[in-house]
Amino acid sequence: MCKKGDIILIEASITDEGYNLPRHSFIVIEDEKGEIKGLDYDFATTIISSFNKKNKEKKLSYPFNLEIPAEKTIINSNSHDNKLDGFTKAEQIYFFKKDTIEFKIIGHLEGKLLELLLKFIENIPDIKLKLIIENL
Numbered sequence: 001m002c003k004k005g006d007i008i009l010i011e012a013s014i015t016d017e018g019y020n021l022p023r024h025s026f027i028v029i030e031d032e033k034g035e036i037k038g039l040d041y042d043f044a045t046t047i048i049s050s051f052n053k054k055n056k057e058k059k060l061s062y063p064f065n066l067e068i069p070a071e072k073t074i075i076n077s078n079s080h081d082n083k084l085d086g087f088t089k090a091e092q093i094y095f096f097k098k099d100t101i102e103f104k105i106i107g108h109l110e111g112k113l114l115e116l117l118l119k120f121i122e123n124i125p126d127i128k129l130k131l132i133i134e135n136l
Helices: 053-060 111-122
Strands: 006-014 020-030 034-036 039-041 043-050 065-068 073-075 086-089 092-096 103-109 130-132
Touching: 006 092, 020 111, 039 092, 053 065, 065 111, 103 111
Parallel strands: 092 130
Antiparallel strands: 006 020, 006 103, 020 043, 034 039, 043 086, 043 092, 065 086, 073 103
């Protein structure tokens, strides 16, 4: 069972544009079952991507991208994490059902960073949120 703040690795998912997204990391931001647009879900996440020094400034220039420093994550020693700094596209909320995906918990966010992320998302205007339900 995953909980808020867990970093999970999902083997295969679908983006809002219908693209297959192989093996990617996500942060769990809601761990309660719910319903969205008439569809049941088990948890909600935001996607994590890494960046290098060259593209860091560009990636963080987008208003709803939030930096996720590697030192603010606690990663399981047996995971294949790249140990790079990254960011989450906080306006993109991915919804999943556990019985339709293959995933594993690879770590979690440090407590203060999780609080910051949740507050950051709360302050994004509803019209700017992208609710991605393609994986339900």
